[in-house]
Amino acid sequence: MNVQLEKMKQKQERERRKRIAEEKHKEWVQKKREEERRERERKLSKEMAEKATKELEKIQLQEKAEVKYKEWLKKKRAEEAEKKKKEQEKEKEREAELQEKKARSEKIFKEWLHNARNKPRPVLNGYGFPRGKSTGLYFCYTDVVT
Secondary structure (H helix, E strand, C coil): CCCHHHHHHHHHHHHHHHHHHHHHHHHHHHHHHHHHHHECCCCCCCCHHHHHHHHHHHHHHHHHCCCCHHHHHHHHHHHHHHHHHHHHHHHHHHHHHHHHHHHHHHHHHHHHHHHHCCCCCCCCCCCCCHHHHHHHHCCCCCCCCC
């Protein structure tokens, strides 16, 4: 009977150890799952933080690019306005030069016209003599008396 009792105690001891081992295993599995869950949450929060940081950097970069583009556009428009202004000034100068040239031409033409009216006109039928008179050029037939 003692042997049976001993066997029963051993069996009970084995079952108790088995239960303890199973409980420890369950605790270990539960701890492991909890640890994995915390690790996933930590990774997720880290990824979210990185994503938020990247998004913030992207937004800041876009804002900088937008500011630079606006500055460039403003500068370009100012350059175009300056160029247009210079072209208009050149056009005005050309027009002024043309007006001046035209006025000068008209003045010179009027002076020429005024002087041309006052000049003595050549005598018609002058037979090739200046002003119709001989000037020191004598023909041999002029002195001959007939």
